[in-house]
Amino acid sequence: MHTLTPVLTDNWDADRSWTIESYEARGGYGALKTALGMSQDDIITAVKDSGLRGRGGAGFPTGMKWGFIPQDNPNPKYLVVNADESEPGTCKDIPLMMASPHTLVEGVIISSYAIRANTAFIYVRGEVLHVIRRLQKAVQDAYLAGHLGKNIHGSGYDLDLVVHAGAGAYICGEETALLDSLEGRRGQPRLRPPFPAVAGLYASPTVVNNVESIASVPSIIANGAEWFSSMGTERSKGYGIFSLSGHVTRPGQYEAPLGITLRTLIDLAGGMREGHELKFWTPGGSSTPLLTAEHLDIPLDFEGVGAAGSMLGTRAIQLFDETTCVVRAVLRWTEFYKHESCGKCTPCREGTWWLVQTLSKIEHGGGTAEGIEADLDQLLDQCDNILGRAFCALGDGATSPISSSIQYFRDEFLEHASNGGCPFDHAASTLFAPVGAA
Incomplete structure (x- = not known):
């Protein structure tokens, strides 16, 4: 295992990486064909066994969330992808959707098949029009290639995917407020219970997952649950995109196993800006408790950051030096x-x-x-x-x-x-x- 583990970001340097031709040339949609040959329950089991936890901040086990969907409920099942990335410092989902939208689209199809949903939504922040257009083109190309629509690749499975532009409210990053907004109402959190898995979108069973969570699914199906769980730490499995911004020499996206330290990430990013030292930082965006230079060597996983008194959140690491008030x-x-x-x-x-x-x-x-x-x-x-x-x-x-x-x-x-x-x-x-x- 290397320091960096480019999986979601592996094709970002490819020529026109956002096109379906480029994506398929590097094995894209191969995991979908594998998944369609599996039973839905086996896919859910694979995601459970992988140890994938939600990459939107809360860290809830993704496979367990899928397993909450009551299959005896006669209402339709829905998958909703939360792409309303808008917290200060958080900037991993938008570059992922821009560089490789088909990674997300393939993940949506596999995930929807697993939970037996025939309609899925990607709820995107309305201000990022360039991302919306790129996703819409990716979805259109997936339909034309037979990856979406009726009887996908002769499997008998049907799926429609809708890209929905949000109305520009940070609160819609909260999953129940997002559902209200998707239904055309003012985005405000709902009282729970009932939880979305039982009564979510249109009062029907619904799974709401972050972009990175869903985009990680194809690699799990393609390489196996054991491969995914071999990375990361005992309770925080796999890889994640760490977004470094602020007073660092080379800000950007660094995909690495969970459990990497900030000291290592700063070294990979060329260190703090010349002549200055780290003063404080956020491990998961502006809504997480601040940490200081004394926390440089804590493992950046859910447990390690929690033990330090903060939260891993979205791995939005904002770095501030001694000149900052x-x-x-x-x-x-x-x-x-x-x-x-x-x-x-x-x-x-x-x-x-x-x-x-x-x-x-x-x-x-x-x-x-x-x-x-x-x-x-x-x-x-x-x-x-x-x-x-x-x-x-x-x-x-x-x-x-x-x-x-x-x-x-x-x-x-x-x-x-x-x-x-x-x-x-x-x-x-x-x-x-x-x-x-x-």
Whole structure:
């Protein structure tokens, strides 16, 4: 096993990798033909045995999720792919769909066959029009090649695949809000139970999976569950795309086994920008608790990151050096969550507004050195009143960077008061600083 394991990204360097001709030339849709010769239950068993866990953040076992679909329910079954990637720092699904949309399409067909669904949807963030067009062309080509439609390759299995453009709300990344949006309603989380596996899209049994989860299925069918589970760690199997951004020399997508360390990834990315050192980072996007340089050697799997007090999430690793004001960074993220709150529940709707007010006051040096201690206590109290009390995970995610930044950088918050404002030179910390900036 090598440091990098290009599977999903293996064909990204091919000429016109997004075309069906290029995809099939490298063995694409071979796994589909294998799957159509298997029983549906055997495919679900293979995905279970592989240890594939959801790549959208929660890490729930994918095969187990498929197994929850009640096959005795007379309603149609649906597969919905969550491609509403929109969390700050998260940028793995969009490049995957741009570079190799047929990897996802093949995964959708195999997964739909496994759960006995005859209609599937890919729900894509509406702003990424270029991705939507590329997916639509890929789906059209798959129909023309006989991979979609009626009696696929003489198997007797029918499947229609719809690419649906979302309405531009971050909350639609939450699976039940996505289902409401897909049905034409305002995207807001649903009360559970019932869970989507029992009453999801159109009150019918539904599986909702992330793009990367579904795109991983063809490789499991082609190479076997044991091959997939040979990578990663004991409880976090397989490979994943790690998205490095921020103050690193070569930002980008690095596909590696789960359990790799950030130190190794930074080395692969050419290190931090010259003359600077890592200060803090997010392991899974802006909704996960911050970690610091002391966590460089923790294994980047669900258990390792969890033991460090954070979450692996979507493996959206944002790296910040010593020129970055942690208060300013956290304020910017909190402003995002305030704006994107759907307003359905009071803790999130009101709480994120108050979090922004208090953080903004601290960032701009409001109050006294003595008073800021009270402000920090108020911030933590606000976080405590949101955490675990919001209708969905958006509220919890909004509190994570705040509570963790106070844990690791309390002195920096206090410095804002004693300094009468932010002590950092923001021009020096920007990712687009002029050449020669510190």
